Amino acid sequence: MNRLNLKIKGIEFNNPFILASGVWDIDSGIELQDYGAVILKGVNLKGKEGNPPPRIYETAGGMINSIGLENKGVSELIRRKNEIMNLGTKIFGNVFGSSIEEFGEVVERLDFLDGFEINVSCPNYEGTFFGRNPEIVYKITKIVREKTDNIVFVKITPDTDFFIDVSRAAEDAGADGIVCANTYRGLVVDINERKPVLGGITGGVSGPGIKPLTMLRVWELSKKIKIPIIASGGVYRWEDTIEYILCGATMVEIGSVIFRNPFILKDIIKNVNKFLDFYNIDNIIKLKGKLEV
Amino acid sequence: MERLKIILKKNEKIGKFNLLCFEGEFHYTPSPGNFYMLSKDNYEFILPRPFSVFDFKNGKIYFLIKKVGRFTDFLFHLKPGEEIFLNGPYGKKIEHFDKIIFIAGGIGFAPLHFHSLFTNDFYFFFGGTTKDEILCHKFIEKNIFVSTDDGSFGYKGDVLSLFKSHLNKIDFKERKIFACGPRNMLKELKKISEEIKIETYFYMEERMGCGFGGCKGCAIKTINNYRLLCKEGTVFLSSEVIFE
Secondary structure, three states, rough: OOOEEEEEEEEEEOOOOEEOOOOOOOOOOOOOOOOOEEEEEOOOOOOOOOOOOOOOEOOOOOEEEEEOEEEEEHHHHOOHHHHHHOOOOEEEEEOEEEEEOHHHHHHHHOOOEEEEEEEEEOOOOOOOHHHOOOHHHHHHHHHHHHHOOOEEEEEEOOOOOHHHHHHHHHHOOOOHHHHHEEEEOOOOEEEEOEEOOOOOOOOOOOOOOHHHHHHHHHHHHHHHOOEEEEEEOOOOHHHHHHHHHOOOOEEEOOOOOHHOOOHHHHHHHHHHHHHHHHHOOOOOOHHOOOOOO | EEEEEEEEEEEEOOOOOOEEEEEOOOOOOOOOOOOEEOOOOOOOOOOEEEEEEOEEOEEEEEEEOOOOOOOHHHHHOOOOOEEEEEEEEOOOOOOOOOOEEEEHHHHHHHHHHHHOOOOOOOOEEEEEHHHHHHHHHHHHHOOOOEOOOOOOOEEEEHHHHHHHHHOOOOOOOOEEEEEEHHHHHHHHHHHHHHHHOOEEEOOOOOOOOOOOOOOOOOOEOOOOOOEEEEHHHOOEEOOOOOOO
16 A cells, blocks of 8 residues: 555645655666656756856855756756656756746747656855745746646745745745745855855755755645645655644655765655555545644 | 774884874775765864775775875874764775886875785885885885985985886886876976886875865866866876876
8 A cells, every 4th residue: 555645636646655866867876766856957048057166065053055947958958858857756947047048948848757846946156046035936836837737836945034925936836835945045154265165156955954944834835835846845754744744734845865865765655655644644635734733 | 985983093103204003893895996974073174074995904994194284283183092983985996906107206105005905916106205204105115216315315316216227127028117296296207207108096085175076176187177086096107197
């Protein structure tokens, strides 16, 4: 019996665990087939060189990165279409752009993918600024919605008090889910050099240290929108996924933890199943939003 | 790639460095050029750390460690019987095992030592700041030339001066150089190798996130834009690398 399967927009997922964008690549050798879905590295129309090194640094309870959305552009994904579609699970594109139209164009050209995560929130790109403005997020979601019938998630930034307004705008424009949330903007300093540690100066903070912050946003958001929430932020143990679902998430992204444990999904599936068995719950979705306050 | 629990068998002080010997149930054998990510599944160390292989024999893996931060400090204090995790092997294998000149600065000795175990005909130049840093020379039995900045052991000066002083004594024309050490040393060696027209490769280092090309954190600047150390290296042709 599969206690983990669920449907979004009539599409069945084997489980609610999604491998996040930016922590793996097609050639990484990570076992992907057991994830409910996987999200490709962020892509725009023409590609991007990325930020100068150092690009990654450990912080207390997490890490900060300033990769800068390095990618080879949409044509590279089209060239590797067969390889991508044989990865053995549902494949989503993570799409960003420097204009509203660019989002639409990228999605149109990648419509062979199972779905899209619209990235209006990367802190290492002007995306965050798009993501703070409900009107712009509405327009981006709308243009993407017109280009594809496949699943569209919008990944929001946690760095705004208006994240609920932004999410509602995406919902109104036809998004199928909200990914809550991207990394938090941050800065680390080398006191001897009196300089930022990262080549890109600022970066995005992630890891277990930010989990309570994102947990709160997921919980608050769950009371304000009707479309599913995909929680993303600091999942390092199987218990974290249950926590997010109790707070209202339908699916949960697994990210940087795979750096130290590329096989963590097996542990998560095994232990979540044990947990459901222990409480005699026949499907994980029954826990959704069951936080008692 | 595999993920293993490895158990410390021995933590031996060798001058300034520690040589750690771990036992584990390995299914893959590392080659020169490969590295591993070491980690501890706790909230004190979030990211795994990259380490090149010093030696691998009889199901045991050896890492030579210099204390530079919190994780290496943790490794220095690790006791026999204690466990950590290892992911790998990662990185591109080296294919060159004949007629090599190794040039190591400090802890750069570790990957070159492993490479030398597969190489028949080599010269090994090894420099440290003081004799505490060069005790590892005892692991190389022949054709080893040693320098220290303070002259406390071997040639007084840096390893590149030592290398240059031997250019008229060794047959370097048909050889390749493999070097590992501080960035300034590699930058200087790049110039020297261009002058004497000898193909040179650098074992490079950068802060790393995953080890498997996923996070794109370990980019280095090359003549072909940024390249990932973990996936496309860690060894690069010196002529490709741009030092700033």
